[in-house]
Amino acid sequence: MDIFLTNSRSRTKERFTPLDPANVRVYVCGPTVYDRAHLGNARPAIVFDVLARLLRHVYGAEHVTYVRNFTDVDDKINARAAETGRDIAEITEETIGWYLDDMAAVGVAEPDHMPRATRYIAQMVAMIADLIAKGHAYEAEGHVLFAVESYADYGALSGRSLEDMIAGARVEVAPYKRNPMDFVLWKPSAAGLPGWDSPWGRGRPGWHIECSAMAQDLLGASFDIHGGGNDLMFPHHENEIAQSCCAHPEGSFAKVWLHNEMLQVEGRKMSKSLGNFFTVRDLLDQGIPGEVIRFVMLSTHYRKPMDWTAEKAREAEKNLQLLSQALDVALAAGGASDGGNGDVLEQVQWSLLDDLNTSGAITALLSQAKFLTKLQSEQRRVDGEQKEAGVLDMAESFLSGLRLLGFLELLKARREAGARIDLTSFATRLAEIRATAMETKDFSEVDRLKAALVAAGVEVRMSKAGVELVPGAGFDASALEGLE
Template sequence: MQLRLHNSLTRRTETFVPADPARVTLYVCGPTVYNYVHIGNARPSVVFGLLARLLKRLYPNVVYARNITDVDDKINAAASGAGVPITTITDRYTAAYHEDMARIGADVPDVIPHATDHIAQIIAMCERLIASGHAYAAENHVLFNVDSYADYGRLSGRSTDDMIAGARVEIAPYKKNPADFVLWKPSSPDLPGWESPWGLGRPGWHIECSAMAEAHLGDTIDIHAGGNDLMFPHHENEIAQSTCAHGGKVFARYWLHNGMLTFDGRKMSKSLGNVLVLHDLLDRYPAEVLRFLLLKGHYRQPLEWSDTTLQQSRATLDGWYGVLRDLADIDVPPDHMEVPASVEAALLDDLNTPDAFAAVAGLANAARAARSADEKRDAKAALLGAGRLLGILQQDAEQWFRQTPSGKVIDEVEIERLVGERAAAKKARNFAESDRLRDALLAMGILVEDTAQGPRWKTVSTDDRAV
C-alpha cells in the first residue's frame, strides 16, 4: 500500500511520490520563541513528527526540518517588556520548547534551522527577487511585488481583496500594492539589526522560512506542513517568494495542514485568551495522555480540548496498559515488535490516526483473549510494535499505574504499607478498618482492586474517585 496524503494545494488526496526517493524532504513551520507554546502549537510537531517517522519506514533517506523563528516583533516586545536582551528571551524559550517537545514524544527533526543563522541567505534571496523584478526597495524596506506573481492566492483560494482584508495589511505609502508584503524592514538602534544593502534592518517573517528551506532542503521540497492558520498569509507568501526566487520552480510539491484545537467550540489562540500552555499541562498530566489526545482525531479536523476528552484519553491508555500489565510475565524480544499491517495501513491513508487507534484497540482485545503462551507473546508483540510507531505504550506497565494524574511517580513504599494494612484488616474481617484505609487511599488518588492474585492498586484522577 502506498502513502496517500491530502494536498492542500490541489484539495485532493493524492499518492505521495517524492521527487527523489533517495532524499525525501519535509519542512514543518516551528515556533516563534517569545513565550511557552500552547498545546495547539504542539499538534503539528506531534502529527508531522509521526509523518516523518512513517516516511523513514518507507524511504532510505528522509530530511525533516522544523525551524525556530528567533527574530520577530513579538520577541522584541517580550524582551522590551522584561527589560532584557533579545537573546535572553529566545534562548530561554527555545530551550523550553525543545524540552517540552521531548517530553511529549515529538520526533526530533534532522535539521533545526534558526532564522538568525540565515541572515546572509535571506539578504541574498531579497537581492535575487529585486533583480528579477519580483521585489523592490522603498524607504529602507524590501517588499514583494504581489502583482508580479500570477498564482498569488492559489493555496488559500482567496481573492486579492479578501487577502488584504484578512491579513489586515499595513497600507503604507511606499507600497505599490496594499497586498505587497515585507521581506526586509529597517531597525532602530534598540532593535535587532543586520547590515544590508538597504541599511540596518531585519527580515520579515515569511522570507525566513523560504531561506531556511532553500538552505537545507533545496529549491523544491517534497512536503511543507503546518497549522491551517498559517495557510494565509505565511504559506501563501512563502510560495510566491520562493517560486519567484527560484526561476519558477515549484516550491513545495505537497502541502499539509493540521486543524486547530478548540476550547468550548472556539479556536485556541493567544489573542482570544483561551490558551493552555503546554509547559504547564505537562506538569498536570502524563505526557503520553497529551500526545494521545493530540493524535486521537484526524489531523485535518479541529480537535476539541476538554477535561472529558483528557479523561477519555487516560482511560483508553489505562485499558491498554492494563493488558500489558496482565502480560508482564510474557517476554517479547525487541525484534519481534513489528508494526501490524492494520496500523500501518491506517497511517498510510493520510495519517488516519483514528483508524490506527481503532486497530490498536483490536490488538488489545486480541491480547486479552489470548490463551496459549505463543498467542500471548504474539499479541503483546503486536501491541508494543503498534505503540512504538505511534509513540505510546512504551513505559513499564506497572509504573504507568503508579504515577499521579500529573505523571509524577508517587511514594510507593507508603502506598504499599497502607495497601498491606488494608489487606490485613480485611483478612481479620475488620471491615471498618479496611474501609477506612480504602477511603484514605482513595483520597490520596489510589484505587485498590482486589484480584485473585491479591490486592492491586493504581492511581486515579479526582473525577474518578467518586466512581
C-alpha cells in the same frame, strides 16, 4: 506501501510519490520563541511527528530529512524583551529549551534539523538581493518588499484572487507600497532592536523570507512536503511559495502541502479572555501526563477541528491504561523492547497510510491491546516452548504500532517509573487495614489510603482474593513518597 495525503494546494487526496525515495524531505513551520508553547502549538508538532514516523517506517529512517524551524527574530520577541528588560538572546534560548522539553513530554521526537532564523540571515539577504535583480522585489524607504503582481500564481494555495485577498486581509497601510498586498522582505531596525548589515542598511528580515531561505539551504529548491497549521496558509505559506518560486524558478518549492485544523477548548476558541487558555506546561503541571495530551490530540483527524475537553482527557487515561497493560503482556511475550521497525498491525498501518488517520489507528491498536490483555487474564503461557502460535508476532506488531504513533517511549517511561516504587508493600498494608476494617466497620483508613493511591494514578483492585495495585497511564511515583 502507498501513502495517501490530502494536498491543500490541489484540494484532493493524492498518492504520495517522493521526488527522491532515498531522500524524502519535509519542512514544517515551528514556533516563534517568546513564550511557552500553548496547547494549539502542540497539535502540529504531534501531527507532523507522526508523519515523520510514518515516512521513516515506509522509506527507512536514513532516507527521511525532517526540518522544523525556530523563529527567533520577531516583533513579539522584541516586545517581550522591552516588557521584561531581559536580553533577547536570553529569552529565545530559554524559550527554545522550554519548547523542546514540553514537546518531549508529549512524545515529539526532535527533527533532523531545527534551524534558527538568526543563523540564516546571510542566506535571506542573498535571496532578497536575487529577487530584486529578477524584478520581483523593490526597495522603498529602507524597506524591501515583494511585488505580488510579479508572480502570476499568487493565491493558488489559498484559492483566492488578489482582489479577494486585498478585500479580506488586514494589510499594513504604507505609502511606499506599490500594491497593498506587497509584503516585507527586509525592514530597518532602530537602535536597540536586533539588526544586521545589508545592502539596504541595517535591518532585520520580514517573517516570511526565513522559511524560504532555510528550506532552500537545507532541502533544496524542490522538496516533498511542507506542513503547518491552517492559520499559516495565508499569508505566510502563500508568500513563501511566491518568493521561493521567483527566486528559484528551476524548482517547485513544496510538492505537497499539509495543514492541520485549529484547536478549541470545551467547544470554544482558546482565548485568555475566556479563561480557557492553556500552555502545554500548564497541563503537565496539573498532573495531566504527556501521553494523555498526545492521545487526545491524535484521537481527532488532523484535518478536523480538535476540541480539548476534560472528559476526553479522562477517557484517554482509561484507554492508555489498557495500552499500558498490553505493553506489559507484549514485553513479557518477548517482543522487541524498542518496538523495532517491523510489521505493524494491518489496521493500524492502513489507517495511517490513509491520510494520517490517527483516530482509526488508535482504535485498531486498542482492539489489539484488548486481545493481548485477554491472554493475560486467561493466564495462558506465552513463553518458552509453549508459546502460542502468532503471539510473539502480535506482541511485536503491537509494540511497533505504539512506536509508530509515538506512545511506546512515553508508556515505557511510566512503566519504569512505576517499577521504581514497590507497590507490593502498599498492597499488603491496604489488605491488612481492610481486614481490620471488616471487623471494626471503620473504613476511614481504607478510604484514606485508597484515595491517596488513586490520586497518584494507581488503579486499586480489591476482591475476595486480595488487593492488587496497578500503576495507570498517569502514575506519579513521587506522590507516594512518605505515604504510610
